[in-house]
Amino acid sequence: MGILLMVIRGVLMASERGRAFIVSLAACFSLISLSGCSFGEAEGEEAGRGTGVDAIDDVDGTEGSGLPLDSYFASPAQAQMLDRAQDVLKKQCMERYGFSYTPPPLPEVVPVKGVGNRYGIADPADAANFGYGGPDMATQADDPPLGEDEAAVFNGPEELDPDSLPNSQEEVDDLPASTSNANLVNGLVVPPGGCIRESFLKLYAPRAGAVDILFTQDLERESFARSRADSRVKDAASAWSACMGRSGYEVSDPMNPGRELNLAEDLSGEKATAIAVQDVECKKRANLIKIWFAVESSYQHEVIKREADTLKRAKAEHHERIRFAESLVK
Template sequence: MAHPARLLAATCLVSAAVLTLGGCAGDEPEAAGAGKEPDIGSIAKLSSTEGLKFPVAAYEVTSDQQYQVKKAQNRLIEQCMKRFGFEYARPAPTPPSRNDSSSRAFGLASAKDAAQFGYASPRRATDPAPAKRQPAPPLSRTGQTVLNGVDLVAEAEAKEEGKAAAPTDEPKSQAEAEKAPGTGIMVNGKEVPVGGCGRESALKLFAPNPGAVDILFVFNLGGEAESRALEDSRVRKATTKWAQCMADSGFTTSSPDNVQSDLGLVQGKLSSPEAITIAKADVACKTRVNYIGIRYAVQSAYEKALVEEHAETLALFKQQTQDRLRLAAQLNG
C-alpha cells in the first residue's frame, strides 16, 4: 500500500504533466541491498506517525508546489493555443489541501481519530464539500486537434474502419521537439506540434532538455523502499504479532494495510460504529507491538540506502524541480 501523501503527489504530478514522459533519465530505481536486511539500530517506541521524517521526503514536492506547476501548465497551454488563433482559458486547478502530513503513513495510528472517525479521513469528515470542478471550455474540431496534436474525429473514424493510425515517434524533450518534424497538420499557417499544446506544455515544464529525470522517480524510490520493508523479517514479525492481537480482539485480518478489505469496511461506512470499534482495536494493537516504531525504523533504513545509491540522480531531480518551480513562478506572475 503506497504512502497516502506519496500517492497523492504522484497522482497530481501525472495529472499536471498530462502524460508520462517516457525515456527520461532514472526511470526505475533498482532495489538496494536485495537479499540483505539493513541494520536499523535501536527501535524507538512510537504510538503515532505524526511528524515522522522519511529520507525520501526531502526530494518530494509539496501539494502547494504541485498546484503552482499545474497553474503554470495551464498558462503554457493557453499561450500555445493562442499561437494558433484560439482564445482558450483552462479551468483553474483545485487548490492544495494543505495536508502533507505523514499521519497515516502506516495506516491508522491516532487513537483520537480512531475513536472519532474510525477509518474515515478527518479532513474529509470535517471539511466542507469541495467546489464543483468547472469543465474545460468547448473547442471546435480544429481546436481539439491543436490541443491534442491529432484529429480525434478522423482517428476514431479510422479505428472504426480498421485502419491503424501511423505511429508517431514522439520527442522526449522540448529541445528535441523543436528540431524534430512536427505532425504535418497546419492550422492558421503554423504546424501543430507532436502531441499538440498539451504535450508541448508538459515538455517545457518536465523535460525541457534531454536527460530529464522521470517525474515519478522519487515516488518509485519510496515505493521500492516500502515494498522491501514489508518483506523485511522484522516487519513481517511485527505484522504477525499485530494480526494475533487483532484476533484476540475478535477481528481476523492479515495486516494493517488490508484491515478494511479483510473486514468489509466499504466507503461510506468507514466511520460506522463497527468501523470505530475495529479502528480502536487496530490502533491499540499497533501500540502494543510497537508496529509503528518497527515499520518506521525499517522503512527509513531502506530509504536511506536508496537515497545514497541514487544520490546523483536525486541531486539532478532536485535541481530540475527548482528550475521547474522558477519557471512556474514566472508564468504565474
C-alpha cells in the same frame, strides 16, 4: 500524497510504464481504497533485514518529519504551484492557435502530518471521526468542453502512440518546421501530444537527458516494497494482527483491513469507525508505524546513497523547475 496529484495531472501523455506506476501507487497508498495492495506482496522481494536499522526504538520521525526521500519531492504547496504553472503553459499554447482556455480551479491542498496513512490508518482523530472513509477529498474539476479544433490542439491527435512522442521540449524544438502529414490548425502545426504534452515537457523535461520525473517515485516505491517484506515489519504486523484478533477482528493486512472485513459499502459507518479506532490502537501497541517508518527510512538511505548522482541532478532540476513555475504564476 500531493506529489501523486501533480504526477497524475502532468503525465497524461507519459509512457505505459509511467501510467502503470501511477495506478499502482494510487492503489497502494490511498486510504479510501480497500482493494489495493495486500500486505506481504512486495514486488518479488523476499522478506529480510535491511542495513542500518539496529536502534529503531530511537527513531521517531513519523510526526514532525517525513522519510529521507521526501526532500527530493515537491512539497504540497510546490506541487500546487507546479499545477498552476502547467495550466499557464496550456493557456499560452492554446492562445498561439487563437483559442481562449480557462483552466478549471485546482483542489485545495490538504496538509499531511508526517507519513500520513502510508502504512494504513494511523491518526486516532481521523479514525474516530471518519472510520476508514477519511475526510471528504477535493477532486480536480474537469477541463471545459472543447470544440473539434480546440480539442485537436489541446490533446493532440486522437490516434497517438505515446512511445513515438519526443521526450523533451528540446527534441520538439529540433523537429522540422513542417511535414507533409503535419496536423495543422489555423495554419500552425499542432505540437506532438498537443498543448497538454507541451506544457508537461516545458515544465518537467525542457532539455534532452532530464531526469525522469518518475525516477524518485520509483525509488520510493522500491523502498516501500522492500520495507513491507522486511522481517521486522512483518513481525510488527503480526503483533498488530494478534491485537486485532483479541478484539474479534480477524485481519492480517494493516494497510487494508477493511477489505478483509467487507467494509467497502460503509467506510464511515458505526462498525467501520469502531474497527478503525481499534486498528489505530493496535498499531500503537505493536509499535508498527514507528518500526515501519524506521525500516523504510533505512532502505531509503540505501537508495539515496546508491543513486546519489542522479538524485543530485534531480534536485537541481527541481529547484530550476520551481523558479520557472514561480515566474509563470506571479
